Amino acid sequence: MATVWAEKALLRDGWAENVRIEISPDGLIETIQTGQPAEGHRTGVLLPAPANCHSHAFQRAMAGLTEKRGPDPSDSFWTWRQLMFRFLDRLTPEHVETIAAFVQMEMLEAGYSANVEFHYLHHQPGGLPYANLAEMAERIAAASVTTGMGLTLLPVHYQYGGCDKRALGSGQIRFGNTLDAYAELHAKSAEAIAHLPADSRIGVAPHSLRAVAPEDLGHHVRLAGDTPLHMHLAEQIAEVEEIQAAYGKRPVELVLDSMELNERCCFIHCTQMLSHETDGLARSGAVAGLCPITESSLGDGIFDGVRWFENGGSIAIGSDSNIRISLSEELRTLDYSQRLRDHSRAALATPDKSTGRRLFDAVNAGGATTSARNHGSLAIGKLADMMALKADAVDLIGRGGDTILDCYVFAGDDRMVADVWSAGRHMVTEGSHIGREAIVSAYARTMKELGEAI
Template structure:
């Protein structure tokens, strides 16, 4: 059994000091004893480390390349999307593995314990499948094996170019599968993660109501079973209008009326919801997978977090386009968006929980269900998914209790993260991944090969 001692720790029943945690060979928390002398691995302020609920790993290599104004005077998500399509045609399986490993390394260094990869880059340029249809899934799994990060793999079904079932365009064909082909891909992707540690998980991802046939959602639910099912939902105004024109209902109304919803359903973005949709989806038990940095970058809109929480909704947080991987900044952006919209302060705090505490508790609980991962809290029997803040960080000196979390999210940054464990695997020490040099070197080679792809 491995022992980790922390000066302070946020446990299931609150804050404790001088905490000794025992971790089993399977990566589970086996014991928690406060008030102990320092022994074993020692660290500062120990917190449960959440899952990153939504990532498109390959988009990390595009970060910073789409900030120029194009010929369209009203650049938007849709013009960004065209740039993304051009970029991805340059990517090989080797590139994708190197990029994914770099992304996961950055996630771990930011304090995330696991990556929920919404994986839709399946085929060769031109849309021809690889000899192994799960080639790209195997590359994501290989990256996880390198980084030690927990993985929930979500192979994506993407079949049509819109609600009218038009064929995929040239930029989309690398994503495309019929329902039968997707079923095979999912089975092969399940095999691709079989060699990973036992905390790895598989799920299902119908891309969106634009990209799959609505009548196929029941089949996706059957494939998922008790595993997670994730889908983009109500991200863009044009998307909402297209779905309403095709189905006679806005996207959130459609899923509320037609899908069986529970806490293993995670809907990504949900930035274009009317009040009745927010209330209904929050009460359904489904998790809202929020990506505030990407949603800001793409001009998606603002998630109605205040109303969502008032109706008992669950949230998780993800880095989506990976334009910037920062756990503290995702949460700060989420809260500040509420303040800007409503002209308020501490919009997501409650009388008994500060903003930082409420958000950390929420994303740990929601991330655990969205990833089907046995984490989310420091408690016996849970995975040892843990992040530790540096107690000597200037903005944390003298801080206690939930104020620590507020200072981390609103005055600090991810450089405060000192150690991170994923299922007991100690992958970040002194703020850096233990394989950082090799991972960065492989990513640098990839970026040189890609050159000016946009």
Template sequence: MTTIWAETALLPGGWASGVSIDIDADGWISAVQPNTTANGMRVPMLLPAPVNVHSHAFQRAMAGLTERRGPDPTDSFWTWRQLMFRFLDRLTPDHVEAITAFVQMEMLEAGYGASVEFHYLHHQPGGTPYDNIAEMSERVMAAANQTGMGLCLLPVHYQYGGCDQRDLTAGQIRFGNAFERFQTLHSVASCGISAASGDASIGVAPHSLRAVGIADLKAYGTAFPSGPIHMHLAEQWAEVEQVEQAWGARPVAWALDNMGLDARWCLIHCTQMTSTETVALARSGAVAGLCPMTESSLGDGIFDGVRWTDNSGAIAIGSDSNIRISLSEELRTLDYSQRLRDGTRAAFASHHKSTARRLFDEIVAGGAQASGRRTGRIEPGHWADMFALDTTSEHLWGRVRDTALDSWVFAGDDCLVTDVWSAGRHMVRGGEHARRAQIVAGYKRTIDSLKDAL
């Protein structure tokens, strides 16, 4: 058994002092006791580590390479996507494993305790499956074994190039599966997850309304009766217009009417919703998976976060394209987007909680729900997913409890994260991942081999 002692810790009932946390050999929190004398490993401030609920790990290797204007004067998400397709056509299983390990390492160093990988790069260039149809999924699992990161794998079903069921283009062909072959892929990947670490899990992800047929979309809840279900929804105006023209309803309205959305679902982005759609989707029980830095980078729009949370909507945070991996900056960007749109300050603050405290409480609960992972609480019976902040730093000096949390999110950065545990695995110490040198070396070799891809 491992014991951690925190001067201050954020427990389900609020802040507590002198907190002793026992972790059993399997990575579960077995006991939590406040008001104790120092024992075990000491940290200044301990918090539950959130789940990163939306990642396309391979895109991390593209970060910073798509900031030039293309030939189209209205360069947008859709032109960025063409560059992404060209890049991914070069990726091998070895590349994917090395990039994913690097991404997961950075997530852990930022304070995330687990990652949900929205994994859609399945096949060889040209679309032929690997001999092991779940080869690429198993490389994501291998990366998690190397980094010690908690993993929820979401194999992605991607069949069509649009709502009219057009064929996939050359750039998309590596994603493609008809429903029956996708079910086979998912079954093989499930066997791999069963053989992985005890806290690894699997869900499923129909990519989007434009990439999966109507009959299959309606069947997802019954075809996959357990585990989380994630889907991109209402991210871009062009998507909204395409769905409305083809199916006679806007994406959120169609999904609510046809897909049985409930607490198993996590809808990603949802940046193009009307106020009525926002309220209805919030009240469905589904989680909104928000990726504020990617949504800013791609010009997706601004999620209506204040209206959503005011209607009891659950939220969680993801890093999506992984252009930059920073938990504190995702939260800051989310709140600042509301301020810029509405001309307000402290948009998410309530009468009882500061801005960062309310956001943090929301995302640890929403991340646990969206991943199906027993996490988000420093409490017996939950995975020991936790991270420590350095309140002895000059950046947090003299700041306590909610004020320290606000200072980390709005005036600090992830360099203040000193230690991170994922299911009890102490993977970050002194701000650095235990296998950083090995993982970075593998990533650099991969970048060298891909340097001409863009």
């Protein structure tokens, strides 16, 4: 039994002081007591730690390499995508494992407790499957063993190069599987995480309406069962136009008309929605998986968070391309984008919740749903997925209640994070991962081997 004590803690029922939490050997919160003397591991401000709902781990190694203007004066997501395709052809399973471990380490140090890995790099360069079809999935799982981070693995089905069902291009063939091959990959990926801690999960991920046929979505729903189903949706204008031209409906309209949606469905980005689509998708119970830093980097557009929340929508937060892994900055970017679009302030606050509190509560609840983990709040019986902010952080001096979260999101940054637990595994102390030195060293070797890939 591990004991954690906090000067202040955000419990499911609100803020409390001098909080003592006991964590059982299976990583669950067993007891919570307030008004207790300090004992055990002492922290400043204890918070629930959310899941990172969307990551492509390997893209972390590209960070900073795509900021030059290419030969096309209209450089965009699509030119970035071509650079990404060239880069990934150099990645080996060993590279993927060390990159994934580095990414997960950074996520933990930023305050995330779990990683939902949208994993689509399956095969060898040239498209030939590895002898072990789940070789790459096993590498993601191995990284989570190294880091101690909770893992929800989403093997991705990627079959076509566009809505016309054309064959995959040279940059995509490492992703490709038929429906039958994908079912086998999914089964083997489930086996790959079977030896991980009990909080590990598997899910299903049709990549997008460009990469899978709409008539096959029922297959994915059946394969997912009661596990998460994630899919990119309505990210780019060109994507919306291609889907509308092919099927006579915009992406969100197509999904609303053809799928039975619920909270197990997570649609990533949703930056190109009309008002009626925002209303309908929010009311469906599906979660919007938002990645504001990546969406800004790629020029995707602005998710309509104000309208989404007005319709009772749920959100989760993710780091996607991992160009910068920062929980506080994702939340800040999401809110600031609403202010810039609408010429407003505190756009996502409510009369009873400040902006920081509303966003923090929302991404914890949505992260628990999209990762299928029993976490999301500090409550008895929940996984001990927790983050602690430094009591002596300059921007928290004299602050209390929800103002703590506002100062963390808008005045501070992830340097405030002191400790992080994932299912009771205490992986970050004094702001650093306990295995940081070895993980960084392995990542550095990988980066040297990759050299100038772009």
